[in-house]
Amino acid sequence: MDPGDYALRVYSLLAFGLVATQLSGCVIFREPVETTASPGEPVSAAPGTPGQPTSPYPAPPATAVPAPQPGQPPAATAPPAATRQFHLGTAATALVAQAHRQSGSGDTQSAISSIERALRIEPDNPLLWIELGEIHESAGHYDQAAGMGHKALQLATGDPRAQSASWHLIADALKARGRNGEAAEAQHRADELGVQ
């Protein structure tokens, strides 16, 4: 098959997929998602809408499905509805409060340790990854902050507020690195998800 022909077909498949998503407006979860042993149980509710993430991942080989082009407005525009909302359990809440105190008094390392303790209790909670990313961000560890933003985004599927906060973190980290175009796009996604 001619490569150009192939790419065309992939594009059309992708477009079809996006349209199909819009029409169905449906997100299927494999199973009820739990945050580990945490009292902050995510609440399942109405269907949500996908936000197609930009690809922060290593460029796949030439034949890959193209990621949405930077600069292009994000495809998903329908207001997403939350299918769940993450909360922190009691122990994690206390540790986050402690981390904020430590961070406030300039003890970044202890703050990081406190959030990491919380993450051992609720490793799948995006809110903790966002907290950790924000501490790294303010300490100037931008690569770590961006990594945590992406990890949070992966876990936040279905919770637009957490998704928005993840994009926001990614945007800040990108901006600090001088990657303004990508930062603006990430910020756009954050704002869009943060509307409701």
Add this chain to the structure above:
Amino acid sequence: MAAGRRVKIWHYLLAVVLLCVIVLAIYVVHLDRIVTTQFEGRRWTLPAQVYAAPQELYAGEDLSAPDLEHELQRLQYRRVDHLDRPGSYSRQGDHFQVSLRATRFSDEARAAMVLNVASSGAGITALTDITGKDVAIARLEPLLIGSIFPIHGEDRIVVTPAQVPPMLPAALKAVEDRNFDSHLGIDPLGVLRALWVDARSGQLEQGGSTLTQQLVKNYFLDSRRTAGRKLREAIMAVLLEVHFSKTDIMTAYINEIQLGQDGDRAIRGFGLASQFYFGKPLVELDVAQVATLVAVARGPSYYDPRRHPDRALKRRNVVLGLMAEQKIIPAADAQEAEAKPLGVMGRGSGGYYPAYLDLVRRTLRRDYREQDLTEAGLTVFTNLEPRTQELAEKILERELTRLDHLHKNNKGAPLEGSVVVTAPQSGDVTAVIGGREAGFDGFDRALDARRPIGSLVKPFVYLAAIETGRYNPASIIQDIPVDIKIPGSPDWQPENFEHDINGPIPMVKGLARSLNLATINLGMDIGLDTVRHSLQRFGIEEDPPRIPSLLLGTFGLTPLDVAQLYTGLANGGFKTNLRAVSAVLAADGKALKAFNLDVAPVAQPDAVFAVQMMMEQVIQRGTGVAAQSILPTGIVVAGKSGTSSDLRDSWFAGFSGNAVAVVWVGYDDDRVTGLTGSAGALGVWDRLLTAIGPTSVSSVMPESLHPVSIDFKTGYLPAPNCSPDPVTVYVPLSFTPPEAPAGCTVFGAKPEPSLLDKAGKWIQGITH
């Protein structure tokens, strides 16, 4: 003339004597400098002390009452009726009151405190302080798991006078040096008395040299026995007494003296000896145990309580007799103690994790000089979970024994094995087992045994394929023979494990059944470099060779390397460097270095999710199906078997929601084991995950995928009239599987396999 000559001789003599005195004085000054600088500057070197991860306590935690009690006992908490000092607890039913010890964590110091813990069968329900106020979270002290001593060197746990039971110095004086409190380093009368006592009793009951001399001998001198050395020892003993108090000297003695040998490791001081022989802090030893250590001090190899228990017991009772005679303990106590057995722990029974320490040491060597680690008194906090480590040790040993028995292995060395366990989202290394005798500080297979990984490589082939965008788990791939030309070598014509050929199959079947031909055809299509690139991103240390057989995992990796790769898969395509060490503190408690959590995206999350779900099918219907009878019902885990050519290495690697585990089983001399990954390593892996208490793989389906049901054999939509074997796979939203053609043929090629065939396949699924 004669008188003048005599005077001259006298002058000469005087000059010679003066010269001698001057030389001696210079010698004494020289020794004095050695004694003061070495002894005062750093009284003894302090190997870095290494701690496990502390047990967290919080309401809602899945920690049952028996588990909590076990954790308290691991830390030597005493159960009492009424709470007294820190280090004790009381228990009424499922209610605990714990007097926590003051401790230093990596991020904060905590004062001693009383904690009330209410639990139910399932876990902790409430946590309150002594005033009844809720406590959100608290932690037990971290368990001391060892220290970093020099190679062929000294290991010790330094104790302060407050950590020494008073009867120990008293017993040492009674047995070794009765005039310790009054003499000036040497004790000529003591020597005479010792000779007299020994001559009368006909055995070596009392030693001639003072405790101070013994300390000098241990601290400053080598073990040669010469007259010159004896003189030097005596002079230094006196100098030590001149400069330092009796208390200082006794404390030094207690921390310095050699009390055993464990391979390359010299057991120095009573603090470590107490842990080494009895597994608890010195201060908690009873009379008989203290007497045993005093007995061992006389001759650690001659009175080795493990190798020569009879000698050690006899000597211990002599010590007890002397203690009673000197009124250190009542005669009745001595008699009671004499009736007790030695009560020494077996070698390597718990509390000593050499393979894990090995990993800690290697991590730290990147940042610290060897000397800092072995001498500077650093405190090292690690991510070891003692509970996980002990479960892994026990299960590996039990399964290897079973396999040896099952395969009637009685020629040559027994089967060996190793295990690495990590936390999926953080990369924390929670357990490392370097061999069957986990407590033995020998060859560390988890870190050093580089063995062919076989099919453990396959998930990365399938991941790379999906990442190209040209494949998804329902895509049809060809399980047909290959003939690969390799310049300068015979053609490569590998086969499936069962020598079968399955023709066109969906990708999910290729991975679940670990089909070699399908994987090679897929890998050759996407290109070897695409696969190698995928492995590199997940953190392989050395690039695998660029040859087609890499697709079958003919290159070697250590279990730790595999754990790095599989942790990335479990973590949804995010790489976190595996972390054994979490933080290092200086001797003064200042934080030196933190090993912080770091995650980096290294693969497309939706592709990783699709692969994870296919790896679940390995357990549901593939080479890992035997795990289902072991794992708790309803718990979904993902994994992959690996077997090297001719059945030399048996691997299984995979993950639940809360643990990644990698297991290797094989022989050190690379003999054929006759075991596939499913027949060997899987039995350790599933039992270990079950014992840890697994949660299901918790990945959330990305918004770009949707689940579809296909026939496992053909990849078509399951058609009711074609006796389908439906399996759920996750494919791009745009993808819909084709409908089965009329007549139910497999893409027009192969007729539906007979029931008998299916049964055969099912058995294969179990056996490889």
